[in-house]
Amino acid sequence: MRVELPEPSAEARAHSERLAALIRAEIAQAGGALDFARYMELVLYAPGLGYYSAGTTKFGAAGDFVTAPELGFVFARCLARALAPELAGGGDIVELGPGSGALAVELLLELERLGVLPERYRLLERSADLRARQRNALLARCAHLFDRIAWLDAPPAAPWRGALVANEVIDALPVRAFALREEGLFARAVGVDARGRFVWREIDADAGLRSAVERALGDRFASLPRPYLSEVCTLLDPWLDEVTRTLERGSAWFIDYGYAHGEYHDRARRSGTLRCHYRHRAHDDPLILPGLQDITAWVDFDALAHAGEAAGWRVAEHATQAQFLIANGLGEVFAHAHAATADEAARYALAQQVKALTLPGEMGEKFRVMVLRR
Numbered sequence: 001m002r003v004e005l006p007e008p009s010a011e012a013r014a015h016s017e018r019l020a021a022l023i024r025a026e027i028a029q030a031g032g033a034l035d036f037a038r039y040m041e042l043v044l045y046a047p048g049l050g051y052y053s054a055g056t057t058k059f060g061a062a063g064d065f066v067t068a069p070e071l072g073f074v075f076a077r078c079l080a081r082a083l084a085p086e087l088a089g090g091g092d093i094v095e096l097g098p099g100s101g102a103l104a105v106e107l108l109l110e111l112e113r114l115g116v117l118p119e120r121y122r123l124l125e126r127s128a129d130l131r132a133r134q135r136n137a138l139l140a141r142c143a144h145l146f147d148r149i150a151w152l153d154a155p156p157a158a159p160w161r162g163a164l165v166a167n168e169v170i171d172a173l174p175v176r177a178f179a180l181r182e183e184g185l186f187a188r189a190v191g192v193d194a195r196g197r198f199v200w201r202e203i204d205a206d207a208g209l210r211s212a213v214e215r216a217l218g219d220r221f222a223s224l225p226r227p228y229l230s231e232v233c234t235l236l237d238p239w240l241d242e243v244t245r246t247l248e249r250g251s252a253w254f255i256d257y258g259y260a261h262g263e264y265h266d267r268a269r270r271s272g273t274l275r276c277h278y279r280h281r282a283h284d285d286p287l288i289l290p291g292l293q294d295i296t297a298w299v300d301f302d303a304l305a306h307a308g309e310a311a312g313w314r315v316a317e318h319a320t321q322a323q324f325l326i327a328n329g330l331g332e333v334f335a336h337a338h339a340a341t342a343d344e345a346a347r348y349a350l351a352q353q354v355k356a357l358t359l360p361g362e363m364g365e366k367f368r369v370m371v372l373r374r
């Protein structure tokens, strides 16, 4: 896929080059080939330099991509309606990867309107820059609720009950990339060419990758056409266990783009699911623009269900985003918001928001919602 990308500024290039130098040093230490998952971790999260650790605008019109909460309030208001029964008897919300804080703001305001405010709303955010942004957004709109709001840099250590919410977080977990060829299974790693650019290298699969791929592919390991490139998120099980371990009673809500019902590994999709976003252009080359672009992989919801069950959870709901929003008051949210304004431009923007959230070609079917409960 060739996409014309805007030229980064000199300052952005210099920043990217600092991160690239660090990665090249790690590649050299690793003998010339660094596993893709480690590369992805560094480009997204290297302290002070990675895409999510450094202070650039990522979300919204001025950034690189737009998420459902960034489109407007509709997504959050429907999610609030879904969460309301969970919170009726008390409990907290913990939000993972809260981005700009847009979801937290609208969720809190809608839960307040519905009379079911959580006792505490805690945001798990490791980036100081994003924390500051979330704080400003919440102070601007929810100052009166500030005594309930707190930030965490790790999952809650003490037992709690309520709801864990993660919108577009699993797609940002580093994945291992692999290639199935006539000759066998290979790990896709990152090397450096003579001009210092990052290039793909394939190395023999280690035992951990082999067993993860065999588990994810099942019978398809033998039948998928070669070459077949894809990804597997080996971090998913330990991550899910870590973020939900102290949630004693309640639910965990994961919203992300992904595949389910055995569709992740499909003979028609032979070059994987890695997606990169740079200033609203989507492409599939994670080896360029280190630190300047977002890198994601589609989520395997079958694997998420297995990880949940292994961690003692039951899958309570699983739907496309469109089905989920419609089942949780989309019509009513739209009607109220439409009636609340006579401004035609605002009504048009509202209709566009609903379309973007629900149309199959937009977020409606690419995004899925999975609710785990215990």
Ligand SMILES: C[S@@+](CC[C@H](N)C(=O)[O-])C[C@H]1O[C@@H](n2cnc3c(N)ncnc32)[C@H](O)[C@@H]1O
Pocket (backbone or CB within 6 Å): 052, 059, 067, 068, 069, 070, 096, 097, 098, 099, 100, 103, 124, 127, 130, 166, 167, 168, 169, 172, 173
């Ligand atoms: C694509 S952004 C989504 C932001 C926001 N939830 C939204 O919908 O606009 C992904 C977020 O997940 C966060 N993230 C990635 N790995 C995480 C982890 N292990 N724990 C918590 N947050 C994580 C990133 O820092 C980033 O803020």
